[in-house]
Amino acid sequence: MxxxxxxxxxxxxxxxxxxxxxxxxxxxxxxxxESESGGDYWITSLSAISNTFKTENLELLDEKIEKLQGKISIAKDKRVKDQFQRNIDILENFKEFDLKExxxxxxxxxxxxxxxxxxxxxxxxxxxxxxxxxxxxxxxxxxxxxxxxxxxxxxxxxxxxxxxxxxxxxxxxxxxxxxxxxxxxxxxxxxxxxxxxxxxxxxxxxxxxxxxxxxxxxxxxxx
Structure with a gap:
């Protein structure tokens, strides 16, 4: 096995x-x-959150959100748009997360x-x-x-x-x-x-x- x-x-x-x-x-x-953390579907938000954890630089989240918004604007497939939007939602929510916890x-x-x-x-x-x-x-x-x-x-x-x-x-x-x-x-x-x-x-x-x-x-x- x-x-x-x-x-x-x-x-x-x-x-x-x-x-x-x-x-x-x-x-x-x-x-x-599939990737243990959740696969390619979440890779954008997981990567940005990991970098933010390490650097404590919240601006990295905003930068990634901006890039995803740009991808949504040119994507034609609704499934792809939804994927990008869910990653954006995760990043927006994580901005309120207290890393000290x-x-x-x-x-x-x-x-x-x-x-x-x-x-x-x-x-x-x-x-x-x-x-x-x-x-x-x-x-x-x-x-x-x-x-x-x-x-x-x-x-x-x-x-x-x-x-x-x-x-x-x-x-x-x-x-x-x-x-x-x-x-x-x-x-x-x-x-x-x-x-x-x-x-x-x-x-x-x-x-x-x-x-x-x-x-x-x-x-x-x-x-």
Missing amino acids: RKITVKNLIDFKRKSDKSRITFVNNLKKEKNP IKPNSKLNYIKQHKFDMIFDIKGLPIESRPRFIFSYSGTNDKEIGGIWFVAKLKGYSKTELGMFSEMIFRYLEKVYSSQYFVNPENCVAVDVTDGKGVKYKEIIDKKIPSIIESTIEELKKV
């Missing part, structure tokens, strides 16, 4: 028993899956990620964790590390589903970096950019949101 993404797990969880069989059979086929109050050192670190075994299956950024910083426990994962889906993710992304950030950082840093669950964050909803792994630790990664994998293995 090829690597399984968090999005794969969520899509599987949402399907009926009958549809799950076909879904799992497709997972066994080697193919290039999802960033440590410290200078961040962004760490280059390696693909071979991102796939690891959970319950006998190769699961991929691919956050947008991971970063180290000085915190309460001296050298700390965290990560952010911006995702998008047309009708959005539930908080429990977002928790799967934040948990995978934590598992990934624990596996690769725990010998060098304290992995802070408060700063393992997944954000659904379609509605600005965010979930920190700390919320799962505190039992505010259930952990369903392992139970979903067990369900998938039974199909």
Whole structure:
């Protein structure tokens, strides 16, 4: 079976028993899956939001909105126009987002990620964790590390589903970096950019949101 993404797990969880069989059979086929963050449909807004997170320059959002408006004016296909408009809506909403809610109050050192670190075994299956950024910083426990994962889906993710992304950030950082840093669950964050909803792994630790990664994998293995 090829690597399984968090999005794969969520899509599987949402399907009926009958549809799950076909879904799992497709997972066994080697193919290039859709981008974990949400595919090309959202790439414009996700890219701009990621750059804004890193630079804290909100003008980048306005620049991208202006470019998208220009594309709408010359696009002929309604579907394409709608795609651009949805990306604009996301960027407009994100302008009101408080970055302090999802960033440590410290200078961040962004760490280059390696693909071979991102796939690891959970319950006998190769699961991929691919956050947008991971970063180290000085915190309460001296050298700390965290990560952010911006995702998008047309009708959005539930908080429990977002928790799967934040948990995978934590598992990934624990596996690769725990010998060098304290992995802070408060700063393992997944954000659904379609509605600005965010979930920190700390919320799962505190039992505010259930952990369903392992139970979903067990369900998938039974199909």
